[in-house]
Amino acid sequence: MSIKIENISKSYNKGKVQALQNISFEVQPGELFGLIGPDGAGKTTLFRILTTLLIADSGKASVMNKDVVADYKYIRNQVGYMPGKFSLYQDLTVEENLNFFATIFGTTLEENYDLIKDIYVQIEPFKTRRAGKLSGGMKQKLALSCALIHKPEVLFLDEPTTGVDPVSRKEFWEMLKRLQQKGITILVSTPYMDEAALCDRIALIKDGKILKTNTPEQIAQDFPHALFAIRADQMYQLLSDLKAYPKTYSVYPFGEYVHFSSDDATLTGIxxxxxxxxKGHQNVVIQPIKPDIEDIFMELS
Amino acid sequence: MNTDKSIWVKDLTKKFGDFTAVDAISFEVGKGEIFGFLGANGAGKTTAMKMLIGISKPTSGAAMVAGYDVFHQADLVKQNIGYMSQKFALYDDLTIKENARFFGGIYGLTNTEIKSKTQQLITDLGIQEVVNQNVGSLPLGWKQKLAFSVALLHEPKIVFLDEPTGGVDPITRRQFWEMIYKQAHNGTTIFVTTHYMDEAEYCDRVSIMVDGRIDALDTPAQLKKQFDAESMNEVFLKLARK
Incomplete structure (x- = not known):
């Protein structure tokens, strides 16, 4: 098992804030595993425990079959970690940062160049620029390059795409897929629910608890209600009228549609x-749909 | 000059040395409109927004916000708008009441006004039991809703929202948009940036910035038609990746 988490709990402030409550899941070797949840769910706390930077109150965790407490030195040498907050040296250049991290891990930029080439070529034109002066997208690429420099077996990426625009997010995920193909196990966290579909398996996390763990497809199949996408001319009015409809289980805006679910499995679009x-609505469009991860997350919340 | 518009922008440009961050953008936003201001990272959104809220002087062009000129009346612009960003909203180590008093004071409200408006805010959000807690201890979703309400405390005609829902859970994100709808319905103009493309669909009109210019501006429905796309996400990908 690449990552094994058993009943991990962690609290802050002398127990006042329960950050993680009895978390368990496993990540298989070579898997691209997503930890999906909003800010404050406990994602970063879990990452810090797995990367040996924080000790859990209770429970056990191992990375590459090594215990995160007893074997912390081994784990630190073997894993790559990209924290959510940009943590490179702002006043070192791109090249200096890379060489620094390579030296720390007893390697060189050249030795594992293959692994980071795809990513590094995009920032190479700016290699003499100080890291603090890079744009957000470039910082992210540099941070990923630094996390990969020692060819880690397991890569921890804490919210690598937060605040990143949709185009750059798409490119970032394409990069992750290529890294996965090179045999690296990846645990990635994100608050963007649409990214769940790009993972092999996901765990949905909220308020320090795992809501569900499975493949995105399987989780979608477990949705217990009939679901419809509905659109009409007056969307705001549509939302209120559906909220007042006796057969409604839930109704939420989803872009240009609202997603409507009912407990009544026999309910038809007609x-x-x-x-x-x-109710006076015009140009009503309705279609049965499959739930996406956001539907499921809200159902489980 | 058009004065019944909340925002009126003509050839607004900002250069940093040789680099043109915002390249002669022009647009108007009507009263009570929800205007989505989109673009890839580095496209110039933040620079443009800084000029509109009166904290960065344009290199050339003209802009009127809430009836004031951003060149010569930047202070009046600041007094007449609300602003909320995901990165900075409220002081974590002040309580809800203290934050409201602080921001109310900054915007020149009287003590009586601050008192009654704070009470109103607490009732509207249903947060009576946590009013004396530090804001830092509240869940993010609450904080964002609270920050939005505080940005509206002085009843600005326009409120600028810079990625207000980043990282917020899906239910709270939707509740937040219901607050936006309600406010726009009451006549407040909403100028909002977001990376969630489903939220772009909730806007009356959307502009998309690419390399300092506005390459597209229309209703979400028209943009989808124009770019032969199923969703705003597709429109965005087509524009920003061309």
Missing amino acids: EIIKYLTS
Whole structure:
């Protein structure tokens, strides 16, 4: 097992803040595993425990079959960690940062150049620029290069795409897939629910508890309600009318549609249209849909 | 000059040395409109927004915000707008009441006004039991809703929201947009940036910045038609990756 987490709990402030409550899951070798949840769910706390920077109150965790407490030195040498907050030396240049991290891990930029080439070529034109002067996207690429410089077996990426625009996010995930193909196990956290679909397996986390662990497909199949996407001319009114509909289980805006679920499995689109037409709605479009991770997250919340 | 618009921007430009961060952008935002201001990282959104809120002087061009000129009346612009960003919103080590008093004071409200508005805010958000807690101890979702309410304390005509929902859980994110809708319905103009493309769909109109210019500006429905796309996400990817 690449990562094994058993009943990990962690609190802060003398127990006042329960950051993690009895967390357990495993990550297989070579897996791209996503820890999906909003800010404050406990993602960073878990990453810090797994990278040996923080000790849990109770429970056990191992990385590459080594205990995170007893074998912390071994783990620190073998894993790559990209923290959520940019943590490189702002007043060293791109090249100096890379050489610094390479030296720390007893290697050189040349030795593992293959692994970081794809990413590094994009920042190479700025290699004499100080890290603090890079744009957000470039900082992220430099941080990933530094986390990879010693060819880690397991890579921990804590919210690498937070605050990143959709285009750069897409490119970043393409990069992760290529790293995975090189045999690296990746644990990545994100608050963006749409990124769940790009992982082999995911764990949904909220308020320090794991809501569910499985493949994104399997989690979607477990959704217990009939789900429809509905659109009409007056979206705000549509939302209120559906909230007042007796057959409604939940209704949430989803971009240009609202997602509507019902406990009544026999409920048809036609029946819903009839109701909405009686409320004066025009140009109603309705279609049965499969839930996405956000639907499921809200259902489990 | 058009004065019934909340925001009026003509050829607004900002240069840093040889680099043109914002390249002659022009647009207008109507009263009570929800205007989505999108673009890739580094496209110039933040620089443009800084000029509009009166904290960065444009190199050339013109802009009126809330009826004031950003060149010569920057202080009046600042007094008449609300601003909230994900990175900085409230003081973590002050309580809810202290934050409200601080920001109310900054915006020149009287003590009586601050008192009544703070009470109103507490009732609206249903946060009576935590009013004396430090803001830092509140869940992020609450903080963001609170920050939005505090940004509205002095009843600005326009509120600028810089990635207000980043990292917020999906339910709170939707509750937040309901607050935005309600405020826009009451006539406040909303100028908002976001990286969530489903949120772009909630805007009346959306502009997309690419390399310092506004390459697209329309309703979400028209943009999808124009770029032959299924979703705003697709529109964004097509524009920013061309």
